[in-house]
Structure formats: C-alpha cells, structure tokens
Amino acid sequence: MRKHLLRGGSLVAALLLWQLLTSLHVDFWLHFDRLPTVVDVARDLGYQLQTPLYYRDLGDSLGRILMGFALAALAGVAIGVAVGRSALTGDIVSPPLEVLRPIPAIAMVPIAILLFPSNEQGIVFITFLAAFFPIMVSTRHAVAALPVVWEEAVLTMGGNRRRVLWSVVLPGALPGVFSGLSVGMGVAWICVISAEMISGQYGVGYRTWQAYTVVDYPGVIVGMLSIGLLGFGSAAAVELVGRRVTRWLPREAEIAR
Amino acid sequence: MMLIEDLSVGYRETSVLHGIDLKIEAGEILVLVGGSGCGKSTVLRTLAGLHRPSGGAITLDGRPIVRTSAERALVFQEDGLLPWRSVRRNVELPLAIRGVPRISRRSQALSWIERVGLDGYADHLPRELSGGMRQRVQLARTLASGPRVILADEPFGALDAQTRRAMQLLLVDVWSQQPTTIVFVTHDVDEAVFLGDRVAVLGGRPTSIRSIVDVPFPRGGGDNSAARAEILAALGSTQ
Numbered sequence: 001m002r003k004h005l006l007r008g009g010s011l012v013a014a015l016l017l018w019q020l021l022t023s024l025h026v027d028f029w030l031h032f033d034r035l036p037t038v039v040d041v042a043r044d045l046g047y048q049l050q051t052p053l054y055y056r057d058l059g060d061s062l063g064r065i066l067m068g069f070a071l072a073a074l075a076g077v078a079i080g081v082a083v084g085r086s087a088l089t090g091d092i093v094s095p096p097l098e099v100l101r102p103i104p105a106i107a108m109v110p111i112a113i114l115l116f117p118s119n120e121q122g123i124v125f126i127t128f129l130a131a132f133f134p135i136m137v138s139t140r141h142a143v144a145a146l147p148v149v150w151e152e153a154v155l156t157m158g159g160n161r162r163r164v165l166w167s168v169v170l171p172g173a174l175p176g177v178f179s180g181l182s183v184g185m186g187v188a189w190i191c192v193i194s195a196e197m198i199s200g201q202y203g204v205g206y207r208t209w210q211a212y213t214v215v216d217y218p219g220v221i222v223g224m225l226s227i228g229l230l231g232f233g234s235a236a237a238v239e240l241v242g243r244r245v246t247r248w249l250p251r252e253a254e255i256a257r
Numbered sequence: 258m259m260l261i262e263d264l265s266v267g268y269r270e271t272s273v274l275h276g277i278d279l280k281i282e283a284g285e286i287l288v289l290v291g292g293s294g295c296g297k298s299t300v301l302r303t304l305a306g307l308h309r310p311s312g313g314a315i316t317l318d319g320r321p322i323v324r325t326s327a328e329r330a331l332v333f334q335e336d337g338l339l340p341w342r343s344v345r346r347n348v349e350l351p352l353a354i355r356g357v358p359r360i361s362r363r364s365q366a367l368s369w370i371e372r373v374g375l376d377g378y379a380d381h382l383p384r385e386l387s388g389g390m391r392q393r394v395q396l397a398r399t400l401a402s403g404p405r406v407i408l409a410d411e412p413f414g415a416l417d418a419q420t421r422r423a424m425q426l427l428l429v430d431v432w433s434q435q436p437t438t439i440v441f442v443t444h445d446v447d448e449a450v451f452l453g454d455r456v457a458v459l460g461g462r463p464t465s466i467r468s469i470v471d472v473p474f475p476r477g478g479g480d481n482s483a484a485r486a487e488i489l490a491a492l493g494s495t496q
Contacts, residue, residue: 153337156305157351157402158327167350171341248341250384 036218044218045225053207058226060202064120065192065234068127072184076132077177080139081169097136105130105191109198123195123203130191131184138183142176143169175249178242185238189231204230258283259304259406259438264313265463266296266303273299275463277313281406284436286475288453290443290488296464297442301408304440305331317406327355330404332412337395338383344370344394345379351402369397373427389420393427400431406438414443425451429476446488450481458491467491 015038020026025033036044048054079097083090105126112122150168159167196205208223264277273296281287289297302308304315306325315322317329330351331337338347348366357365370379373393383391392412399407413421425448432439443449449456454475458467468491472484 147336149333149337150339152302152305152307152325152331153333153339154350154354155307155325156327156329156331156408157354157398158325159354163354168339171339174341246341248382248384250340 034217036221040218041221041225044216045222048219048222054226057202057204057207058230061192061196061204061230064123064196064203065127065188068124068192069131069185069188071124072128072131072135072188073181075128076135076180076184077139080136080177080180081143081165081173083136084140084143084173085165085169097133101133101137105187106194109195112195113199119199119201123192123200126195127188127192131188134183134187135177135180138180139173139177142173142180145176146172175242175246178238178246181238181242182235185234186231189227189234193227258318259440260314260316261304262314264300264303264315265311266299266308267311267463272311272463274303274465276465279457279466279469281438281440283405283438285454286432286439286441286452288441288443288449288456289459290446290449290456290492291459291464292492293444295459297444297459298410299464300459301331301410301440301442304406305329305408307331327351327402328405330399330402330407332395332399332407332409334411335388335391335415338391338398340383343380343382344375344386347383347394348398348401351398355402366397366401369401370394372400372431373397387420389416389424392416392424396424396428396431400435404437406440409439409441411442411444413448414445421445421448428452433476446485446492449488450485451476456484456488458488460492 019038021032022035022037023039027033079093083093108126108129109122112125113119116122116125146169150172151164154164154168192203193205193208196203197209200206204223204226208220208227211217211219211223259279259281261277261279261281264274264279265272266274277300279287289300291297299308303310304322306322306329322329339350342350345363345366348369349362352362352365367376367379370376373396375390375393375397378386378390383394386394395412413424416424428439429452439452441449441452443452450472452475453472456470456472458470459465460467468487470484470487470491472481473479474481
C-alpha cells in the first residue's frame with residue numbers, strides 16, 4: 001500500500017514540477033518557457049478525444065504497424081526456421097540478409113519512397129523491415145539451440161520431417177520466437193512513427209510532426225503520449241500472448257525472461 | 258530377430274565401433290554394458306537408424322535398417338518428453354504419427370498412462386513430475402508407439418536406487434505381458450544381470466564386443482552371481 005502511495009506521489013510530483021517550470025516560464029539554459037503546461041496539454045487532449053481525426057490517426061498507425069508486424073512475423077519465423085534447420089539454406093539466404101541487417105530500417109526510407117507506388121506501402125515496408133530482423137535472428141537462434149533429443153524422439157516414433165517441424169521445431173522455438181516478437185514490436189513502433197513523420201499522411205507520427213510545424217505544442221505532447229500508450233499496449237499484448245503459449249517453461253527460465 | 262553383422266561406425270576419421278556381431282532373438286532382453294564413453298549409446302542409436310554405419314549390415318527380420326522407424330523406439334535417459342505437451346499429449350504423439358483417430362488416441366493414451374501407474378497425472382506437464390514419473394511417461398509413450406524393438410539408453414540411469422528398482426520391476430511386468438525385443442544399455446552391472454537374458458560387454462578402442470554372458474536366471478528366481486562375476490571380469494579386462 002505504502003509502495004503504491006509512493007509511486008503515485010512520485011508521478012504527481014513530476015507533473016507538478018512540469019506545471020511549475022512551464023507556467024512560471026523558467027528559462028535557465030533549458031527553455032521551459034517554450035513548452036506547454038500540463039493544463040494546456042490536458043485541455044488539448046480532452047478536445048482531441050472528441051474529434052474523429054484523432055481516432056483516424058490512431059487507426060491508421062495501428063493498421064500500418066499490424067500489417068508490417070504480421071508480415072515480419074510470418075517471414076521472420078519462416079526464414080529463421082529454414083536457416084536454423086538447414087546449413088545449405090543458410091548459405092544461400094543469409095549473405096544478402098546479413099548485409100542489410102546492420103542498416104537501420106529508417107535509413108531505408110528513401111528506397112521505400114522510390115520503390116513503392118504509394119507512401120502507405122512504403123511505411124508498411126519500413127515497419128516490416130524493422131521487425132523482421134529481430135524476429136528472424138531470434139527464431140534462427142532458438143531453432144539452432146533446440147535439444148536434438150526431442151527431434152530424435154519423434155523420428156524414432158516414426159515421425160517424418162514435417163512432423164518434426166510441427167511437433168518439435170515450432171513449439172520448441174516458441175519462447176525464442178516470442179522474445180524476437182517483443183523486440184520486433186518495439187522497433188516497429190519506432191520506425192512506423194519516424195516513417196510517418198517523414199512521408200506519411202494521417203497517423204500519430206504524422207499528426208505529431210504536423211502539430212510541431214504549425215506551432216501547436218500541446219498537440220505535439222498529446223501525440224507523444226498517444227505514441228507511448230500505443231507502444232505500451234502493443235508490447236503488453238505480445239508479452240501476454242507469449243506468456244500464455246510458453247507456460248510449459250521451467251519456473252527459473254520464466255523468471256529469467 | 259535382429260542381426261548385426263560386422264558393424265562399424267565412425268565419425269569422420271575416427272572409428273568408434275568396429276567388428277560388432279550380434280544376434281538378438283525376438284522377445285529377448287539383451288543388455289549392453291561397458292564403461293562410460295565406450296560407444297554403447299552409439300550402438301543403440303545406430304540400431305535406431307539415427308547413425309549411418311560406415312560398414313557392415315543390420316537387419317530386422319531380414320529387412321535392412323536404413324532409417325528411423327516406429328518399429329524401433331528409442332527410450333532416452335532423461336528429458337526425452339516434449340515439455341510443452343501434457344503427459345497425455347506426449348503419449349498421444351506416437352499414436353497421432355501412426356494415424357490413430359483422435360478419439361481412440363485419447364482412450365489408448367489414458368490406458369497406457371494407467372498401465373505405468375500414473376492415473377490422475379494425464380493433464381500434468383513434464384516439469385511438474387519427478388524424474389521417475391517422467392521415465393514412466395516415456396515408457397508409456399514408447400509402448401503406445403507399438404514398437405517391435407525397444408532400444409533403451411540408460412533409461413533409469415538418472416534415478417535414485419529405490420525408484421530405479423521400481424522402474425525395473427515395472428519394465429519386467431510390462432514386458433512379461435507383451436514380450437517385445439528390448440536392447441537395454443546400462444553401466445550398472447546389477448541392473449544388467451537382473452534384466453537381461455544375455456549381457457554383452459563392450460570395450461576397447463575402437464569398441465567391440467568383449468564377451469557375451471548368458472544369465473541363468475533372468476529377472477530373479479536363482480543365483481546369478483557367477484554371471485555377475487563373469488561380466489565384472491570382462492569389464493575389468495577392458496579397462
């Protein structure tokens with residue numbers, strides 16, 4: 001109980017500090033006088049929540065991230081499994097991917113703009129790329145680290161390669177896949193917002209940058225908070241599903257995660 | 258009947274097994290003993306079809322063994338169960354592979370689980386069971402796959418003495434009702450003499466068969482101390 005009071009108090013104190021610094025127009029090296037006050041932001045948030053545009057932006061960003069993330073999950077798991085299972089596939093598929101991997105997805109924005117007919121597809125592509133690598137790498141490691149004894153057990157029960165894939169490789173790699181999905185979701189958010197800021201139409205990132213360029217600073221903060229909230233929600237969703245499907249892990253491993 | 262003729266197995270340049278000849282009768286329990294790292298497991302895994310021999314031939318009832326098959330089930334020392342599947346779903350797996358319809362899979366699995374003394378545990382996950390109980394599940398799973406030969410790789414090696422004894426009795430009990438050929442690897446001479454109709458002593462480098470000892474009173478009922486001494490002597494001469 002005392003813990004909760006303390007934590008709540010800390011949050012209220014931070015808000016108070018912000019309100020004080022901005023309403024008193026403190027300009028001491030940092031220009032707090034240029035930032036909106038808590039009250040301004042709250043008023044703007046209340047207003048925006050009543051406009052359909054706000055929800056359209058949320059919906060657009062969510063749609064882009066879900067699309068990019070879903071494609072990345074499919075491709076990342078498929079390629080991760082293929083590369084983790086077969087050295088030959090690894091030799092064929094990995095070199096170009098390893099060249100691309102260190103390039104931050106956001107640096108691909110010019111390519112995305114050139115390559116795709118519309119900005120919309122470009123943004124989804126950037127999101128896909130951002131999420132793809134952590135998912136693929138994580139899956140590959142998880143598949144390569146699977147104990148051989150499970151595979152041998154299924155083989156000596158008469159199982160074929162497909163049975164091994166569905167009954168051993170995929171379920172066994174799931175904890176690793178989910179740690180990749182968590183990381184992937186995080187970077188996908190960063191990239192969808194950045195891509196929207198650069199080339200979007202609608203979307204929370206676009207709206208936030210738009211607010212900045214028209215000197216609507218409370219709007220910028222509302223945008224930031226919305227981005228944070230969506231990021232938190234999507235990460236929590238991945239975490240929740242991940243915990244459900246890996247309930248079989250030994251307790252120690254669960255704590256270590 | 259399983260026939261092993263002049264079997265040799267190697268990894269790259271090193272020869273691990275050399276010149277192994279064995280005739281395993283249908284329904285017998287043959288135990289392989291030998292020091293650790295002598296290649297007992299390699300023999301078993303080659304019989305399972307997990308290793309390709311570098312020379313010689315293995316046949317089961319005249320048909321050559323080229324790959325893994327449900328007719329030769331391997332029992333592992335530990336952690337052979339799929340940890341994300343419940344006890345029942347682990348036992349159902351070989352039934353699913355055999356193409357048994359879902360409904361009869363369930364009832365067959367439950368009856369095997371009961372058979373190894375684990376009724377009430379069907380919905381538990383492997384991590385919720387003790388080592389001995391997990392080996393019971395492995396036994397149930399192996400039996401459910403209906404193998405003609407059971408290849409057991411030190412299945413009770415990680416268990417305490419009391420649990421090990423109980424598992425040996427369970428194995429004998431199940432086997433006596435449904436005599437399957439069993440090839441059983443252990444480094445425990447007492448276990449070998451208790452379970453085996455015959456005990457093959459492995460040794461040397463590369464490994465070959467040093468001696469095959471007939472157990473006069475397999476699975477109790479008489480004095481086996483001469484056979485035990487003979488096995489120990491053969492083991493001693495290999496070290």
